[in-house]
Amino acid sequence: MTLKIVVLNGPNLNLLGQREPGTYGSATLADVEALCRQTAADHGHAAECLQSNHEGALLDALHAAGAAFRTGEVAGVVLNAGALTHTSIALQDAIRGVAPMPVIEVHISNVHAREAFRHHSWISPVAAGIVIGFGIDGYRLAVDALARRARG
Numbered sequence: 001m002t003l004k005i006v007v008l009n010g011p012n013l014n015l016l017g018q019r020e021p022g023t024y025g026s027a028t029l030a031d032v033e034a035l036c037r038q039t040a041a042d043h044g045h046a047a048e049c050l051q052s053n054h055e056g057a058l059l060d061a062l063h064a065a066g067a068a069f070r071t072g073e074v075a076g077v078v079l080n081a082g083a084l085t086h087t088s089i090a091l092q093d094a095i096r097g098v099a100p101m102p103v104i105e106v107h108i109s110n111v112h113a114r115e116a117f118r119h120h121s122w123i124s125p126v127a128a129g130i131v132i133g134f135g136i137d138g139y140r141l142a143v144d145a146l147a148r149r150a151r152g
């Protein structure tokens, strides 16, 4: 059965590939989304991708994914919440609110090798898994993990 894998990217990730290549690499958001679509397709699934610079849009997308998870249409969510990772209790509440839908937290850079304010995540305690520091390949690993998990 074809399932949807929802890929959510938060604030400023639309700038990928345009600035700070030393930290985030040279791939663009379009490259990330193409990688997710291809990885999902390799498993017979479909990636649905959204990037937003607005916290509320990410909350709405999580709620919508949770409703579709309950009807068996969605396998789970890959979430790179950007800097909201370090600030947003609302995102933690939303992920709790859609449990048991699996949400995999992704970070392109190794946040633990960076500034101390990036070391804490409000998402990690409620994430099904965390992929950190593998560049954009982390998205492939996360989509792959959700597809394998859905297989049971």
Ligand code: CA2
Residues within 6 Å of the ligand: 011, 012, 013, 015, 016, 017, 018, 019, 020, 024, 080, 081, 082, 083, 084, 085, 106, 107, 108, 109, 110, 111, 118
């Ligand atoms: O490493 C990651 O994926 C981050 O989630 C990226 C966030 C950062 O705040 C987190 O601590 C770690 C930043 C996303 C902004 O991306 C940019 C890309 C290119 C140029 C400027 C920002």
